[in-house]
Amino acid sequence: MKILIIHTAFIGDIVLSTPLLKRIKDVYPEAKITYVTTPVGASILRNNENITEIIEYDKRGVHSGVKGLIALGRRLRYENFNLVLTPHRYLRSSILSWLTRSPKRVGYNTASGAILFTKRIKYDKSKHEVEKLLSFLGELPENLRESYPIELYPSKKDIQKVDDIWKENRLIDKDVVAVAPGSKWFTKKWPLEYFNKVIDLLVANNKKVVIIGGRDEMLLNVHTPSGVVDLRGKTTLLELAEVLKRSKVVLTNDSSPIHIASAFKNTKIIALFGPTVKAFGFFPWSKNSEVLEVENLSCRPCAIHGGNKCPKGHFKCMLDLKPEVAFDKILASLKR
Known part of the structure; x- marks a missing residue:
């Protein structure tokens, strides 16, 4: 056959x-x-x-x-x-x-x-x-x-690369929070200042943070204070998979890290949904996940892929999803 x-x-x-x-x-x-x-x-x-x-x-x-x-x-x-x-x-x-x-x-x-x-x-x-x-x-x-779980297979070379990153940045045996601020679609992006607020709160509470993304995300003005590991543009997709496998929590927009992280049952996924909704069928396949969204907003959803601007001009689906809420969810997941 x-x-x-x-x-x-x-x-x-x-x-x-x-x-x-x-x-x-x-x-x-x-x-x-x-x-x-x-x-x-x-x-x-x-x-x-x-x-x-x-x-x-x-x-x-x-x-x-x-x-x-x-x-x-x-x-x-x-x-x-x-x-x-x-x-x-x-x-x-x-x-x-x-x-x-x-x-x-x-x-x-x-x-x-x-x-x-x-x-x-x-x-x-x-x-x-x-x-x-x-x-x-x-x-x-x-x-x-x-x-029928999602299955990804980093090679020995991929694993060794992430081993080196973990050793170099003293992440071994630490609870790591991966933060993925990017998306191909503007309205799918949680405000960058919200991501930065969460990063600052995590650092203030002595948590280990890794920033992930491709070359496009390197253009984002993400806060990277001392101790934050910035891997944007520095990993292949299977190396990224290995990074997410070793992370305790991943905070991400409605984008590919949701699905890559779903391959690893021990990684808690906190997904930020603005213009999109779970009913579209692209929420995390992993049971160890949670979608944060603004409920009962009449204009949601506006498009399956989001868009270049909010059709209503107010962007409440993302602006009303406050960084303190995401931070509290991360802390609760780290304590489990």
Whole structure:
């Protein structure tokens, strides 16, 4: 059985697909799984024992344009896949699925180009994203969170890198709070001054703080007083996963660290939801988590990805979520 997954969405979406890999192996134990994703997506999936091969779909490089898409489709066609699963709902992914000429091509009924699938499944907005993905293989079993956790696999090199960071900064055997102030979407970002307030309160209470994020977050004017470890732009995604695995608590916007941290049951996730809501299905898969949000605000939600500015101009969904509330939640989690 040769199975192909086509998923070229954001990092968080790729992380959320890892339970599907385990589900495939439960249904088809001997299956060989090929995963087509972006170069960034490939970097977070490395070392997953359920995947036979990862193929990078470089939309902006070698596979750009129609010629690049057709070239990749031709390569996939030669593999003679028995089954193609396409969680990504964009037209290029639907076309790529069709180009494989697999006899069984499954995708969502709401996808652009859904007519190109041989089977269309309902995109059920009421379910968590992981549940939606697991539905590709039929009826869902019970105890999904226990049976199908998010799984990430830092390598020995990744682990050694974080070992060195922990030793250098004297974090070994300490309760570390990871703070993730970034997001691709402006309205998903809790005000930076609120993050800075929480960092200052943690430092004043002798707590160990690590700032995480990519190169884009390096532009943020985050408070980094003495003792705060700033790892922005200094880790790969799997090194970041290892950092979150060793952290007692992570404070994060509605962004990829929510889903990366969900792979580790001992890490408490405190997620800040402003324009988005849990009903969208992208809340933490980990049971060791809590979503902080402003309840009963009539304008929430305003968009599934947030936006570049508050449509109402007041930004109450974030401004009314005070830093003292998040700080108290962190302290309570550290005491457990």
